[in-house]
Amino acid sequence: MVRQLFIPILLLSCLVTTTASEAPMAKKKCQSRCGDIIIPYPFGIKKGCYVGDWFEVVCTSSTNQTVLKRINLKVNRIDIYDGTLDVQFPITFWNCGDEKTPQQNLSFKGSPFAFSENKNKFIAVGGGLASIISSKPDEPIVASCSSVCANVSVNTRCNGVGCCKTSIPSKLQAFNASFDITACSDQSSETDCRYAFIVKETWFSQNVTNISSLLKMTDVTVALNWGLDASKHENLGKSVGSFSLKSGKRKSTGTGYCNKSSDTSFSSLFTESGQLACYCNGSFEGNPYLPGGCVGKAPLP
Numbered sequence: 001m002v003r004q005l006f007i008p009i010l011l012l013s014c015l016v017t018t019t020a021s022e023a024p025m026a027k028k029k030c031q032s033r034c035g036d037i038i039i040p041y042p043f044g045i046k047k048g049c050y051v052g053d054w055f056e057v058v059c060t061s062s063t064n065q066t067v068l069k070r071i072n073l074k075v076n077r078i079d080i081y082d083g084t085l086d087v088q089f090p091i092t093f094w095n096c097g098d099e100k101t102p103q104q105n106l107s108f109k110g111s112p113f114a115f116s117e118n119k120n121k122f123i124a125v126g127g128g129l130a131s132i133i134s135s136k137p138d139e140p141i142v143a144s145c146s147s148v149c150a151n152v153s154v155n156t157r158c159n160g161v162g163c164c165k166t167s168i169p170s171k172l173q174a175f176n177a178s179f180d181i182t183a184c185s186d187q188s189s190e191t192d193c194r195y196a197f198i199v200k201e202t203w204f205s206q207n208v209t210n211i212s213s214l215l216k217m218t219d220v221t222v223a224l225n226w227g228l229d230a231s232k233h234e235n236l237g238k239s240v241g242s243f244s245l246k247s248g249k250r251k252s253t254g255t256g257y258c259n260k261s262s263d264t265s266f267s268s269l270f271t272e273s274g275q276l277a278c279y280c281n282g283s284f285e286g287n288p289y290l291p292g293g294c295v296g297k298a299p300l301p
């Protein structure tokens with residue numbers, strides 16, 4: 001009696017460890033990582049390995065630098081489960097010395113990428129009213145915050161004195177910031193150093209304990225949402241979920257599915273045609289964007 005009870009448990013734990021490590025992330029014959037960074041399909045390095053040009057990654061083998069080619073930003077992490085990726089994003093500086101980058105054209109309009117409204121914040125240092133401006137005449141300011149004009153080297157947190165922080169709207173695809181310093185005229189001159197950026201909140205709280213240490217940095221980490229246009233990639237959904245697992249006498253099929261959503265609570269980048277997102281079913285894991293990419297753990301006895 002006792003021995004019979006043990007057999008299925010041993011079989012189960014053995015299956016879990018082997019299948020999980022075999023879960024494919026890239027297409028067959030495609031490089032699945034660049035240094036420490038996993039490059040999961042629909043992203044890829046070589047032609048035929050990514051779903052479309054926007055998802056092409058350049059991996060420089062001498063440095064393991066990983067760059068999203070068309071938007072030319074360095075990638076730190078790609079997440080296929082929550083549909084985000086972390087990139088390095090330049091800080092915009094004003095009057096902070098010649099070696100500091102001034103305003104740049106930071107736009108990826110028309111791409112399937114947007115700043116994640118849930119994971120990021122807009123932060124502006126130096127005092128005054130800071131805004132993210134857009135080129136739309138009907139909505140010239142998309143986010144703004146103001147802080148008391150003060151020298152931030154005496155300040156460690158972004159608490160409204162010399163530094164302010166606010167949320168960003170969804171689907172933001174360009175960053176153009178400006179400062180209105182009319183309220184600062186008494187304490188602070190127009191030539192004071194100011195800087196602004198969008199940043200991933202968890203990265204900021206872990207890495208920036210002292211605001212003035214940002215002056216030594218050129219980039220911060222930003223989380224972008226990525227999406228697949230359902231009208232262009234509907235076949236991707238059809239190819240999902242045919243993996244089968246033979247575990248002794250047991251066989252299960254149908255392990256992943258794709259959803260087409262135009263729901264705004266899902267913050268689709270493709271509101272009209274809908275956004276395609278794929279998932280592995282409950283006890284399966286792997287890459288739901290690949291045919292057979294969801295690898296099964298053994299079903300419970």
Ligand SMILES: *[C@@H]1O[C@H](CO)[C@@H](O)[C@H](O)[C@H]1NC(C)=O
Pocket residue numbers: 034035036061062063064
């Ligand atoms: C690049 O990544 C590979 C694999 O992780 C590693 O062996 C190699 O040392 C890395 N090269 C550099 C320059 O970091």
Ligand SMILES: *[C@@H]1O[C@H](CO)[C@@H](O)[C@H](O)[C@H]1NC(C)=O
Pocket residue numbers: 103104105106133176177
């Ligand atoms: C930012 O907005 C200002 C004001 O509208 C404009 O003059 C400037 O060209 C914009 N910069 C970029 C990089 O789009």
Ligand SMILES: *[C@@H]1O[C@H](CO)[C@@H](O)[C@H](O)[C@H]1NC(C)=O
Pocket residue numbers: 105106107109
């Ligand atoms: C910024 O880049 C976008 C996309 O590459 C381009 O359409 C736009 O004209 C550029 N704007 C400026 C001010 O350079």
Ligand SMILES: *[C@@H]1O[C@H](CO)[C@@H](O)[C@H](O)[C@H]1NC(C)=O
Pocket residue numbers: 151152153192193
């Ligand atoms: C801020 O304080 C630092 C260190 O005390 C000083 O070097 C700098 O000149 C001050 N900046 C302004 C704008 O007062």
Ligand SMILES: *[C@@H]1O[C@H](CO)[C@@H](O)[C@H](O)[C@H]1NC(C)=O
Pocket residue numbers: 203206207
């Ligand atoms: C930021 O913090 C994370 C987590 O603590 C760490 O892994 C990473 O190396 C830090 N990045 C930098 C640029 O310091």
Ligand SMILES: *[C@@H]1O[C@H](CO)[C@@H](O)[C@H](O)[C@H]1NC(C)=O
Pocket residue numbers: 153156210211212213
């Ligand atoms: C923050 O950094 C500045 C410049 O590096 C330094 O002068 C100041 O003492 C630091 N403050 C704290 C609380 O560490």
Ligand SMILES: *[C@@H]1O[C@H](CO)[C@@H](O)[C@H](O)[C@H]1NC(C)=O
Pocket residue numbers: 252253254255256257281
């Ligand atoms: C996977 O999920 C889909 C959608 O919820 C469902 O129709 C299908 O039966 C599930 N497959 C398995 C094996 O659970």
Ligand SMILES: *[C@@H]1O[C@H](CO)[C@@H](O)[C@H](O)[C@H]1NC(C)=O
Pocket residue numbers: 259279
């Ligand atoms: C996928 O769509 C189905 C049907 O609309 C819905 O029940 C399910 O919750 C969706 N799954 C996810 C993960 O959004």
